Amino acid sequence: MPLPATNDDSHFSPARRRPTLRLKGYDYAQPGAYFITVCTAARACLLGRIVDGQTILSDMGRMVHCVWTKLSERCPGVAIDVCVIMPNHLHGIVTLTGNGVHPPTTATGSVWEPTPTRDKAYDGGQSRQITLPEVVRRFKTLTTRECQDLLLNPSNQMERARLWQRNYYEHVIRDEYALERVRQYIADNPLKWDLDEENPERGA
Numbered sequence: 001m002p003l004p005a006t007n008d009d010s011h012f013s014p015a016r017r018r019p020t021l022r023l024k025g026y027d028y029a030q031p032g033a034y035f036i037t038v039c040t041a042a043r044a045c046l047l048g049r050i051v052d053g054q055t056i057l058s059d060m061g062r063m064v065h066c067v068w069t070k071l072s073e074r075c076p077g078v079a080i081d082v083c084v085i086m087p088n089h090l091h092g093i094v095t096l097t098g099n100g101v102h103p104p105t106t107a108t109g110s111v112w113e114p115t116p117t118r119d120k121a122y123d124g125g126q127s128r129q130i131t132l133p134e135v136v137r138r139f140k141t142l143t144t145r146e147c148q149d150l151l152l153n154p155s156n157q158m159e160r161a162r163l164w165q166r167n168y169y170e171h172v173i174r175d176e177y178a179l180e181r182v183r184q185y186i187a188d189n190p191l192k193w194d195l196d197e198e199n200p201e202r203g204a
Helices: 059-069 132-147 176-195
Strands: 032-039 048-051 054-057 078-085 089-096 169-173
Touching: 032 132, 032 176, 054 059, 054 078, 059 078, 059 089, 059 132, 078 176, 089 132, 089 176, 169 176
Parallel strands: none
Antiparallel strands: 032 089, 032 169, 048 054, 078 089
């Protein structure tokens, strides 16, 4: 399912497009939790299929899941939460911790107000905090590299066989109540695939 249309936590209705995908003026290096959706190029169902409300991953889907689970190892200051891989998109929760520590998500305030430190890995040695767009870009880059041997592309040029759409959807998670709602929304996705706007066979 596509990301909710607004950053209002009281509203999770799906929307295929919105004029801008980022909140104007929002600091996406700010510690906190973010709900992201990344869609495959042309919304091709490369990552698996849904059978009886469960995702059966393809080889590419298993690779994407593996990269997701290890993303915090590649991105200091990032903790990953739950995700679901659908046939042509991924929903997941990313937490920018600011210090590379995986904070507990059950203690009030533990996710939202970590003590920030600076990460030098993303600015040529200049100290600054990793941003959400950088995390998504790193995820796309890692999965694209891994999928080169899986895609039918004799020239091995990813411009001709791009895995992901250029952009992504995001939603700022404001508090722990919203966090639990988003987790449930993610968990319910395979059960609602028949009604999903991203399902190319919907209504067929």
